[in-house]
Amino acid sequence: MLDGLKDTLGAAVKKLARSQGIDEDQIKALARDVQRALLQSDVNVRQVLEITGRLEKRALGEEPPPGLPRRDHVVKILYDELSGLLGPEQGLDIREGRQNTIVLLGIQGSGKTTAASKLARHLSRQGRSVGVVGADTHRPGALAQLRTMCERAGAEVYGEEGARDAPAIVRRGMDHFKPKGLDVVIVDTAGRHKEESGLLEEMGRISEAASPDVVLLVIDGTIGQQCRAQAEAFHKAVPVGGVIITKLDSSAKGGGALAASAATGARVMYVGTGERIDDLEAFSPTRFVGRMLGMGDVQAVLDLARRLEAESDEVRMKRITSGRMNMDDFMRQLEDVSKTGSLRGLLESMPGAPGGLKDDQVDKAEERIEKWRYIVQSMTGAEKSDPDLLNQSRVKRIARGSGWTEGDVKELVKGYKSSKSMMKAAKGRQMQGMLRRMGLG
Ligand SMILES: Nc1nc2c(ncn2[C@@H]2O[C@H](COP(=O)(O)OP(=O)(O)OP(=O)(O)O)[C@@H](O)[C@H]2O)c(=O)[nH]1
Numbered sequence: 345m346l347d348g349l350k351d352t353l354g355a356a357v358k359k360l361a362r363s364q365g366i367d368e369d370q371i372k373a374l375a376r377d378v379q380r381a382l383l384q385s386d387v388n389v390r391q392v393l394e395i396t397g398r399l400e401k402r403a404l405g406e407e408p409p410p411g412l413p414r415r416d417h418v419v420k421i422l423y424d425e426l427s428g429l430l431g432p433e434q435g436l437d438i439r440e441g442r443q444n445t446i447v448l449l450g451i452q453g454s455g456k457t458t459a460a461s462k463l464a465r466h467l468s469r470q471g472r473s474v475g476v477v478g479a480d481t482h483r484p485g486a487l488a489q490l491r492t493m494c495e496r497a498g499a500e501v502y503g504e505e506g507a508r509d510a511p512a513i514v515r516r517g518m519d520h521f522k523p524k525g526l527d528v529v530i531v532d533t534a535g536r537h538k539e540e541s542g543l544l545e546e547m548g549r550i551s552e553a554a555s556p557d558v559v560l561l562v563i564d565g566t567i568g569q570q571c572r573a574q575a576e577a578f579h580k581a582v583p584v585g586g587v588i589i590t591k592l593d594s595s596a597k598g599g600g601a602l603a604a605s606a607a608t609g610a611r612v613m614y615v616g617t618g619e620r621i622d623d624l625e626a627f628s629p630t631r632f633v634g635r636m637l638g639m640g641d642v643q644a645v646l647d648l649a650r651r652l653e654a655e656s657d658e659v660r661m662k663r664i665t666s667g668r669m670n671m672d673d674f675m676r677q678l679e680d681v682s683k684t685g686s687l688r689g690l691l692e693s694m695p696g697a698p699g700g701l702k703d704d705q706v707d708k709a710e711e712r713i714e715k716w717r718y719i720v721q722s723m724t725g726a727e728k729s730d731p732d733l734l735n736q737s738r739v740k741r742i743a744r745g746s747g748w749t750e751g752d753v754k755e756l757v758k759g760y761k762s763s764k765s766m767m768k769a770a771k772g773r774q775m776q777g778m779l780r781r782m783g784l785g
Pocket residue numbers: 450451452453454455456457458459480483486533534535536590591592593594615616617618619623
C-alpha cells in the first residue's frame with residue numbers, strides 16, 4: 345500500500361541516519377524530500393508547506409532531550425508531524441450488550457457494498473454477531489452482490505428485491521433484526537453520482553430511519569485530496585462519525601486522501617486495501633506513519649525519545665514555570681497526581697478550596713480527569729501544543745470526536761488556562777512546595 349510514499353520517505357530517513365552531524369542544509373534537504381513525497385501522494389500543497397515548515401522550524405529550534413542524538417530527534421519530529429497530519433487515533437466504538445447500528449454512505453462506486461461486507465467479516469471475526477441491511481434500490485443487482493459477499497462474511501442480509509423506497513426498507517430491516525439481539529447492524533446504501541442532491545436528501549431520510557450510532561463515509565482513495573470536498577459535502581447532510589478510505593492498494597494518491605479527510609476533522613477508521621473480503625485494515629495514524637518511515641528504524645528512536653523525555657522532567661518543568669505549559673504537560677500533571685493518589689492534596693491546595701474535602705468530591709475530580717483525558721485524545725498535535733488555537737469550530741469537532749459536550753471541552757480549557765497562569769505565577773521556591781504537595785516534586 346502506498347509504495348511510492350513509503351519508498352521516498354524511507355529513503356529520506358535513511359539518508360538522515362547515515363549523515364554525520366546534522367546541520368541546517370541537511371534539515372532543509374529532508375524537508376524537501378518530505379515535500380516531494382507528500383506532493384506526489386497528492387497531499388494538499390498548503391498542508392505540505394505547513395508541515396515541512398514546522399518540521400524545519402522545530403528541527404532547527406528545539407533542543408533534543410539530553411542523551412538523544414540530534415539526528416534521532418529530527419526523525420521523531422518528522423514522525424510527530426506526519427502523524428499529526430493524519431489526525432488523532434480513533435477506532436470504531438462498539439458498545440457491548442446492545443445493537444450498534446452503522447450506516448455506510450458514499451458516492452457511486454466508492455466501495456460501500458464491498459466495505460459493508462468487509463466490515464461484517466472484520467467484526468464477526470472479533471466474535472460479534474452482525475446483520476446487514478441492503479438499502480440500495482438504484483443499482484440493478486445490488487442486493488445479489490451484497491448477499492454473495494456477506495455470505496463469505498457469515499452475516500445475514502435483509503433486503504427486498506424490487507422494492508423502491510429505501511428508507512422504508514431500512515425501517516423494516518431494523519424491525520427484522522431487532523428481536524435477534526445482534527451486536528452490529530450495518531446498512532448499505534445507494535450511491536448515485538455526487539452531483540445529485542437527491543442522494544444527500546435520501547441519505548438524510550435513511551439515516552433517520554436507521555437512527556445509527558455512527559455514520560461512516562466511504563471514500564474512494566484514488567481521488568486523492570478531493571476527498572476533502574466530498575467529506576465536507578456529506579457532513580453537511582448527515583453528521584459523519586468516521587471515514588473508510590478504499591482502494592489504497594490501487595492508488596498513489598492515498599496519502600492525499602488520508603490527509604484531506606483528517607483535515608475535515610473526520611476520523612479515518614478503516615482503509616480498504618484490495619478487492620478481497622479480508623482486505624480491510626483498522627487505520628491507525630501512528631502505525632501508518634511508522635510503516636511509511638520504515639518502522640524498524642523508527643520504533644527504536646521513538647522508544648529512546650520517549651524514555652529520555654520522561655527523564656527530562658526538568659525540561660518540562662522549565663516550560664511549565666515559564667508559562668509555556670501545553671495541554672500534554674497539563675494532562676501529565678493531572679495524571680501523575682491522580683496516579684500517586686495525591687489528588688486530595690492538590691485539590692486542597694487550590695485557592696478557594698474548602699479545608700476538609702469529602703470523598704465524593706475527590707471522586708468527582710477523578711471522573712473529570714478521566715473525561716478530560718478523552719477530550720485531549722481528540723485534539724490534534726497542534727492543538728495540544730497551542731490550546732489557544734481552540735476556537736468554536738475546533739471545540740465543536742473535539743466534542744463530537746470525544747463524545748462529550750462542548751461545555752466539557754470548554755471546562756477543560758478553562759482548567760488548563762487557570763492552571764497555566766497559576767504555574768507561571770508560582771515560580772521558584774513556592775513552585776517546589778506546590779509540586780511536592782501535588783506529588784510531583
Ligand atoms: N482494488 C480495490 N478495489 C476495491 C476496493 N474496494 C472496492 N473495490 C472495487 O470497487 C468497485 C466498486 O465497489 P462497490 O463496493 O460495488 O462500490 P459501491 O460504493 O457499493 O458502488 P454503488 O453501490 O454502485 O454505489 C468494485 O469493483 C470493487 O471490487 C479496494 O479496497 N481495493
